[in-house]
Amino acid sequence: MADRSTEYREIPGLNGVGVVRHAGPMPPVARHTHQSVCATAIMSGVRILETAQGRWEAGAGQILAVPSDLPHRCQDAGTIEYAVVSMAPECFATAGLVPGLQPDRPEVVDDPVRFGDLLRLAELADRPASNLERQAALLAVMEPLCRSNAASTGTVEPAESERIATVRRHLESACADDVSLEELAAMAECSPCRLNRLFARAVGMPPHEYQILQRIRLVKTCIRNGLSLAQSAADAGFSDQSHMTRCFRRVMGMTPGVFAAGVRAPKNG
Secondary structure, eight states: OOOTEEEEETTTTOEEEEEEEEEEOOOOOOSBBBBEEEEEEESSSEEEEETEEEEEEEEEEEEEETTTOOOEEEOOSSSEEEEEEEEEEHHHHHHHHOOOOOOTTTEEEOOHHHHHHHHHHHHSSSSSSOOHHHHHHHHHHHHHGGGSSSSSOOOOHHHHHHHHHHHHHHHHHHTSSSSOOHHHHHTTTTTTHHHHHHHHHHHOOOHHHHHHHHHHHHHHHHHTTTTHHHHHHHTTSSSSSSHHHHHHHHHHSOOHHHHHHHHHOOOOO
């Protein structure tokens, strides 16, 4: 990002989720509130926030999480680079979650995993992804900001196990469909948050990763059947060829072009 710049983007497919990126001197900001829960990842510099309860400071590698409707002011602390993700209350309600931040104060988080999760979510404002990938990234950021008892984590009942199996079969048979987590949760008769947890427990990975795995398998079949890389990407449900290449490399350790070359190479003997 160029110096002294501020950019705003909304993440496609995630209603109520916006991303603000800034690099340069801290812009002047008057006292204000947000209707959304806001989480800021600090890449460099320091972000200072003042409320009626005191002063909070977050530095590079930390997250500053601010509850909705909290009056606050951001102090000028010099040059800074950060990414803010704002999440509307509807995002939490749809997932079956209840925000758990204290209403009268922000929270400074020093956790590399959560920092990485927040940056990955922010990056989805600028690159293609499936509905499930975007929703999984949002859940990874929202869940730690919620009450621990907001979603049940009890044992899986037999009927529930069968519903998870139904979701799994759907992802296998219709992997190219850009299905949402809410649609899958309706099949399992539970909240999206609970489905994400139960599916990962039963299958070993969350729904979005399982969908990508099935899509990669379909791409391999398409390539073996002589389809072009662009057509393989379209048939498997990827946004475009670059989206397919990124996912294929992550799963297979090679690009689809390398795989295709190996499939089409003359056989020796």
